[in-house]
Every structure is written in structure tokens, then in C-alpha cells.
Amino acid sequence: MAGTRVKKIWLAIETATEACSVAISDGQNLWQDVVVAPNRHSDLLLPMIDGLLAHAGLQLAQIDAFACGVGPGGFTAVRLGISTMQGLAIASGQSIYPVSSLQALAAAAPGEPTLVAFDARKGEVYAAAFRSDDAGIPELIGAERVCRPEDLVWPPTPGPWRGLGTGWNQYAQHWSAVRCWRADAYPQAAQVLQIARRRATAGDPGVPPEALEPHYIRPSQAEEGK
Numbered sequence: 001m002a003g004t005r006v007k008k009i010w011l012a013i014e015t016a017t018e019a020c021s022v023a024i025s026d027g028q029n030l031w032q033d034v035v036v037a038p039n040r041h042s043d044l045l046l047p048m049i050d051g052l053l054a055h056a057g058l059q060l061a062q063i064d065a066f067a068c069g070v071g072p073g074g075f076t077a078v079r080l081g082i083s084t085m086q087g088l089a090i091a092s093g094q095s096i097y098p099v100s101s102l103q104a105l106a107a108a109a110p111g112e113p114t115l116v117a118f119d120a121r122k123g124e125v126y127a128a129a130f131r132s133d134d135a136g137i138p139e140l141i142g143a144e145r146v147c148r149p150e151d152l153v154w155p156p157t158p159g160p161w162r163g164l165g166t167g168w169n170q171y172a173q174h175w176s177a178v179r180c181w182r183a184d185a186y187p188q189a190a191q192v193l194q195i196a197r198r199r200a201t202a203g204d205p206g207v208p209p210e211a212l213e214p215h216y217i218r219p220s221q222a223e224e225g226k
Contacts (some may be wrong), residue, residue: 001058002183003183003217005095008026008027008059008064009024009025009026009027009062009063009064009210010022010023010025010064010065010066010067010087010193010196010197011023011024011053011060011063011065011067011140011193012065012066012067012068012069012092012099012189012190012192012196013032013045013049013067013068013069013084013085013189013195014068014069014081014104014158014187014188014189014191014192015045015073015078015194016068016069016070016071016072016073016077016078016080016081016082016101017051017074017077017101017118017166017186017187018037018038018166018186019035019036019101019186019187019188020034020035020036020040020041020044020045020048020077021033021035021039021048021186021189022045022048022052022163022189023052023188023189023190023191023192024052024058024063025055025193025197026056026058026132026147027055027206028104029054030190030193031040031052031056031218032052032188032190033041033051033052033076034058034153034186034188034189035048035184036186037137037185040120041051041077041080041081042080045081045084046084049084049088051165052182054194055100058132060088060091060092060169061092062099062213063088063092063094064094065094065095065097065196065197065200065206066088066089066092066094066095066096066097066099066206067095067096067098067099067192067193067195067197068081068082068097068098068099068189068192068212069081069098069099069100069101069104069189070082070098070099070101070212070213070214070215071101071214071215071216071217072100072101072102072103072118072126072144072146072215072216072218073126074089075216076214076216078101078214078215078216079214080214082214083214085209085211085212086209086210086212089212090186090209090210091173091208095205095206095208095209095220096169096206096207096208096209096212097195097196097199097200097204097206097207097215098207098212098213098215099192099196100119100128100140100144100215101118101188101192102116102126102127102128102130102135102144103116103128103130103138103140103195104187104188104192105164105165105185105186105188105191106128106130106132106138106164107136107138107163107189107191108185108187108188108191109162109164110136110137110138111132111136111162112132112160112161113130113131113132113155113159113161114129114130114131114138114161114162114164115128115154115155115161115162115163115164115175115181116128116129116130116163116164116165116179116212117149117152117164117165117166117167117168117171118165118166118167118171119124119166119167119170120125120127120146120167121137121163123148123149123218124146124208125146125147125148125152125159125167125171126144126145126146126167126217127144127145127146127147127149127152127167128140128141128142129141129142129145129154129161130144132157135198137195141156142156144175144213144215144216144217145217146218147168149167149171149174149175150174152171152174152175152182154174154175154177154178154199155175155177156177159179159201160180161178162178162180162181163175163178163180163181163182163187164182165183165185165186165211166183166186167183168181168182168183169183169184170185178182212219
């Protein structure tokens with residue numbers, strides 16, 4: 001369409017777990033910065049964004065679209081990512097593409113049926129099963145859940161499933177039929193960007209900054225108190 005600007009330059013962030021990450025792509029190159037630093041995201045995120053923009057030789061005004069991992073994960077960490085992305089997008093007048101942090105981690109293992117589990121504390125896990133489509137983008141099977149690990153029947157179907165995420169470190173014994181898993185894997189901004197760009201190519205316009213919301217699955221402690 002005449003006058004439509006093709007989205008070429010993307011900035012994505014992912015903060016839902018112990019890993020804080022930023023990614024930028026201009027369609028040909030991908031730059032990413034990842035730091036595993038629990039409870040330090042608020043100190044790290046903005047300097048990482050500024051540093052990566054400088055490394056890529058870009059300015060914020062050149063970003064065409066933004067993508068944000070929206071959880072589930074740590075409430076404070078997810079909220080930090082949401083508020084930071086809203087501020088960046090409002091300043092640039094661009095839309096945002098929200099991406100599930102569980103789906104983002106599944107995208108790190110393209111082509112493999114994947115069982116993603118994050119430690120949700122309180123003896124629970126955030127969990128979801130994914131299979132990749134023809135382009136390697138993970139598609140959700142069933143629903144994302146927060147539950148006790150023993151309430152998950154994994155694997156959901158026969159096959160060579162792979163486990164990813166911090167939940168496997170504590171609860172793998174509940175899913176002993178799954179032989180291959182990694183607990184030191186975290187969702188990263190590069191996969192958030194990959195998923196969002198695919199959606200944009202398919203015609204998804206994203207959401208305005210004020211409509212970006214965290215994907216907690218369960219209520220926060222403050223909400224539970226109410």
C-alpha cells in the first residue's frame with residue numbers, strides 16, 4: 001500500500017526470568033545482549049538498551065516496531081519490562097507486539113516438540129507445551145498453566161519431547177518420561193523478536209503502548225489479598 005512504512009528495524013526485550021535481554025534487528029543483522037542477573041533487571045535494562053542501540057549504530061527514533069516478552073514470570077521483572085517498553089514505544093509513536101515468555105523459550109528449540117516450565121515458586125510451575133510450525137515458530141498445544149508439577153501429565157503425547165526452563169531443575173522427577181531437558185535455558189529477546197516479526201509479516205498490527213499488559217496467568221500477591 002502506498003505510504004505504508006515496512007517494519008524493518010525492531011527492538012525487543014525479555015525480562016520475565018533471571019535473564020535480562022535486549023535484541024535489535026535491521027532485517028539483515030541481529031544484535032543481542034543477555035545478562036543472567038537475578039534481581040538486577042532494573043539496574044541493567046536501560047543501559048543495555050542504550051548500549052545495544054549504540055553498538056548497532058542506531059537511534060531510538062529509527063525503530064519501526066517493538067516486541068516485549070510479557071511473562072509469565074517474576075511479577076516485578078515482568079512489570080519492569082512492560083513499563084520500559086511502553087515508555088520507549090510512546091516516545092517513538094510505534095506499536096508493540098506482546099509475546100509469551102514461555103513461547104519465546106520454546107522458540108530456542110525450533111523443530112522440537114518442547115515442554116517449557118518456569119519455576120513459579122509456591123511449589124508451582126508456569127508450564128506449556130509447544131510444537132513448531134513449518135517456519136519454526138512454536139505453536140501452543142492446549143493452554144499455558146500455573147499449577148503443581150505433579151498435576152502435569154508430561155509428555156502429553158508419545159514422541160521425543162524436550163524440556164526447557166528453570167522448572168526442570170526442581171521438578172524433573174515428576175516428568176521422568178522426558179529424558180532430554182535443560183534447566184539453564186531462559187527466554188531471550190531474540191526469540192521474542194523472531195515471533196513478533198513473523199506476526200507482523202502475517203498482518204498483525206501489534207497493540208498501542210497503553211494496551212500492553214503483563215501475562216501473569218495467576219494473580220499477584222496484592223491481587224490475591226484483595
